[in-house]
Amino acid sequence: MNSLAKLLEAALFASPRPIPTDELAALDAEASPAAVQSALDELREHYDVDGHAVELVDAGGGWQILTRPEYTEAIERAQMAQRPRRLSPAALETLALVAYRQPIGRTEIEEIRGVDVGSVLKSLHERGLIDVVGRSEALGRPLLYGTTSAFLEQFALRHLEELPRTDELAIALRVRESETLAEVIGTDEAS
Amino acid sequence: MTAGTPAAPSPFGAAGAAAGAGETGFVVDLPHYSGPLDLLLALIRDEKVDIYDIPVARICHQFIDRMHSLKLDEAADYLEMAARLLRIKAQMLLPRPDGEEAWEDPRTELVRRLLEYQQMREVVDVLERLGEDRRNRFARTFIPSSLTPVVHAPLALSLGELLAAVDRVLRHAQQPQIHDVISRPIDVDGFIEIVRAVIALRAVARFRDVVPPGAERWEVLSGLLALLELARRGELRLAQPRPFAAVEIRRELAGEAA
Numbered sequence: 030m031n032s033l034a035k036l037l038e039a040a041l042f043a044s045p046r047p048i049p050t051d052e053l054a055a056l057d058a059e060a061s062p063a064a065v066q067s068a069l070d071e072l073r074e075h076y077d078v079d080g081h082a083v084e085l086v087d088a089g090g091g092w093q094i095l096t097r098p099e100y101t102e103a104i105e106r107a108q109m110a111q112r113p114r115r116l117s118p119a120a121l122e123t124l125a126l127v128a129y130r131q132p133i134g135r136t137e138i139e140e141i142r143g144v145d146v147g148s149v150l151k152s153l154h155e156r157g158l159i160d161v162v163g164r165s166e167a168l169g170r171p172l173l174y175g176t177t178s179a180f181l182e183q184f185a186l187r188h189l190e191e192l193p194r195t196d197e198l199a200i201a202l203r204v205r206e207s208e209t210l211a212e213v214i215g216t217d218e219a220s
Numbered sequence: 221m222t223a224g225t226p227a228a229p230s231p232f233g234a235a236g237a238a239a240g241a242g243e244t245g246f247v248v249d250l251p252h253y254s255g256p257l258d259l260l261l262a263l264i265r266d267e268k269v270d271i272y273d274i275p276v277a278r279i280c281h282q283f284i285d286r287m288h289s290l291k292l293d294e295a296a297d298y299l300e301m302a303a304r305l306l307r308i309k310a311q312m313l314l315p316r317p318d319g320e321e322a323w324e325d326p327r328t329e330l331v332r333r334l335l336e337y338q339q340m341r342e343v344v345d346v347l348e349r350l351g352e353d354r355r356n357r358f359a360r361t362f363i364p365s366s367l368t369p370v371v372h373a374p375l376a377l378s379l380g381e382l383l384a385a386v387d388r389v390l391r392h393a394q395q396p397q398i399h400d401v402i403s404r405p406i407d408v409d410g411f412i413e414i415v416r417a418v419i420a421l422r423a424v425a426r427f428r429d430v431v432p433p434g435a436e437r438w439e440v441l442s443g444l445l446a447l448l449e450l451a452r453r454g455e456l457r458l459a460q461p462r463p464f465a466a467v468e469i470r471r472e473l474a475g476e477a478a
Binding site for chain 2: 041042044045047084086088093094095096097098101104110112113115116117118119121122124125126128129141142143144145182183184185186192193195
């Protein structure tokens with residue numbers, strides 16, 4: 030490994046949070062962005078190819094060294110680190126809607142999920158996965174929510190565009206036009 | 221969400237009877253479904269019916285049955301969906317006007333919501349997979365060194381040293397200070413008599429009629445407790461016409477009669 034890659038490795042090891050590429054570049058004033066990028070590639074390859082128990086991951090707006098999954102159970106059993114709690118189905122549903130439709134208000138989420146989401150929104154907010162990003166122009170100017178960088182980090186996403194696009198999902202997301210839907214349903218043969 | 225109030229009449233006839241006696245307590249968590257749409261989708265899947273051509277009557281029945289068996293009878297979200305299904309079922313029964321293009325399938329809106337919901341569930345599956353993947357990998361955690369416990373060397377101490385230390389401490393320890401706690405009587409019974417006397421004279425009294433201004437702390441406390449006690453027994457009624465106004469003490473006629 031070249032010396033820049035080693036410097037980046039040390040910085041990533043010392044940092045408690047993911048470090049974005051431009052911050053890593055600031056470690057060495059001489060290094061060009063391309064050199065930083067290739068040093069990162071070298072470090073990642075070093076971990077992957079030379080048989081390391083950690084890997085270099087680009088998520089949550091920055092680079093991070095993570096342990097590989099096969100060691101998780103042993104580490105957790107020995108109580109050296111603890112996995113974060115799993116999100117409930119209700120929380121995941123709400124989070125999915127916020128991620129795809131942000132900025133989104135509580136009413137719209139409740140319309141789609143068919144249940145009250147007040148407490149779920151609160152706990153997602155407390156976990157730092159969503160945040161208030163503005164207010165709607167609608168009556169009462171309700172709060173609008175969006176996802177945070179902690180969301181990206183907890184789902185190992187570089188950016189929101191890494192989520193599957195809605196047209197890649199099996200069902201078209203917004204079938205708003207009732208005409209189209211009526212055609213699909215085939216009103217004539219309704220029972 | 222409560223369940224198990226046995227007397228609640230069921231609007232759903234036979235299905236209500238199926239819920240039967242014997243269920244107890246409280247439904248706090250829903251075991252399988254994260255909402256009425258989830259339950260509805262599960263039924264559509266279980267029954268292998270076409271989402272675009274839902275046999276509303278059958279699904280509606282099953283929905284209500286499932287609601288009862290999960291003791292969701294009083295969960296508003298589920299009740300609302302049940303009502304919606306019944307309405308669609310009723311609309312399907314109505315004769316259609318001859319101009320067939322004017323007829324809109326009453327199921328359209330429901331299908332739209334189901335599709336929307338189902339798509340969200342697909343996203344949930346994606347998120348679940350990604351989240352689980354990330355959960356299984358640990359990042360470096362950073363603990364400021366001031367928070368890490370300092371490890372001390374084992375103590376080297378003989379029994380003699382320990383006893384000498386105890387002796388020193390005992391010699392230096394001052395005589396303990398002993399406080400006498402004097403109990404101040406709170407005379408609730410006495411004040412109950414005073415309050416009764418006051419409201420016997422007047423229909424509406426005030427707190428200062430019971431406890432004169434400048435009264436001692438124990439008198440204020442006793443007066444307050446006496447008022448609360450009498451209000452509890454139903455002998456008087458306490459009311460405050462507006463915030464921060466003086467509290468009105470009124471004789472309770474019903475209480476006297478009882």
